[in-house]
Every structure is written in structure tokens, then in C-alpha cells.
Amino acid sequence: MIGNLITLSRVILTFIVNYYILFHFGKVGIPLLLFGMVFLTDYMDGKIARLSKTVSPGGAVFDLLADFFFIFLTYLVLYNFQIMPLWFIGVVFGKFVEFVFTSIILSKSDPGNGVFVFDFIGRFVAAMFYAYPVLLYFSYCFSPVMYTLCISILAYFLLIFALLSSAYRIRNCFRLLKGLS
Secondary structure (H helix, E strand, O other), X not given: OHHHHHHHHHHHHHHHHHHHHHHOOOOOHHHHHHHHHHHHHXXXXXXXXXXXXXXXXXXXXXXXXXXXXXXXXXXXXXXXXXXXXXXXXXXXXXXXXXXXXXXXXXXXXXXXXXXXXXXXXXXXXXXXXXHHHHHHHHHHHHOHHHXXXXXXXXXXXXXXXXXXHHHHHHHHHHHHHHHHO
């Protein structure tokens, strides 16, 4: 219960930080604080749910949706200011859809896994998807060189790792499905 309330606070913080950026673009103090709070609530919700033994499939889904909401809304706001390339938003959306569908298939092989099945590369990609808009926003505000590096190299680096994770997961799904037939 407390974990879900913390996740809900992340959804509210997502609205607040993106609203603030929309109307105060270029300001960094308040967005830094709000992004920090978003990251902290993402870290704390699962920890508290596990400690209080209130982990649930619904909570896992809510957490994933809150993460996706933060990522997607923040990317759209940055796209509005032409900081985020549209193609990258498509990559993130595609990776999210792939993750959900492959998790449905992969979780059938080991019901003890929980609702979602994670892979090492995918966890890295998800963390980078989470941090990438923050890095873009602050590098855009402070360092054109760093911003250019983030757009011209880091975006493609993330694309490659997202594709590797997806290929690994899809291959495992086909192996699982082939073994069931």
C-alpha cells in the first residue's frame, strides 16, 4: 500500500516537473530537485513494498506504468522544445511494448519470476531511458558540447543496446514457444 502511494507520488511529480519545464524552460534548480524526487520515489517504492511484504502484481504494473509515464511525458516535453529527436521516442515506445509482450511470454516459463521478466541489458537500457531526458535537459541548458554528444552518440548507443536487449528477449520467447510445441 505504501509502495503504491509512493508510486502515485511519482506520477504527480512527473506532472509537476514537466509542467514546470513547459512554462519555465531553461530553469534548472526546481527541475533538478523534482527530477531527484522522481528518481528517489522510483527507488523507494519497490524497496518499501518488499520490506513491508506488500509486493503485488498490481503494484509491479503500476510501477512500470509510472516509469513509462515519466519517460514518455518528459520525452514529449523535450521534443516540444526540439531537444529530443522524435525517432528516439519511437524507440522507447517500441522497447516498452516489446518488454511487456515478451514478459507475458517469458513469465509463463517461470511463474516465480513475477509479472515482468528482466534481462541485464534491458535493465541498463531502462535506467538510461530514465536518465536520458534529464541529461539532455541539463546539458542543453549548460553545455552545448555535452548536449551534442548526448544527441549524436548516446542516443545511438542506447538504440543499439535496446535492440540487443529486444533481440535477446525475442529469441528467448521463440525458444520457449518452440519448446512448448
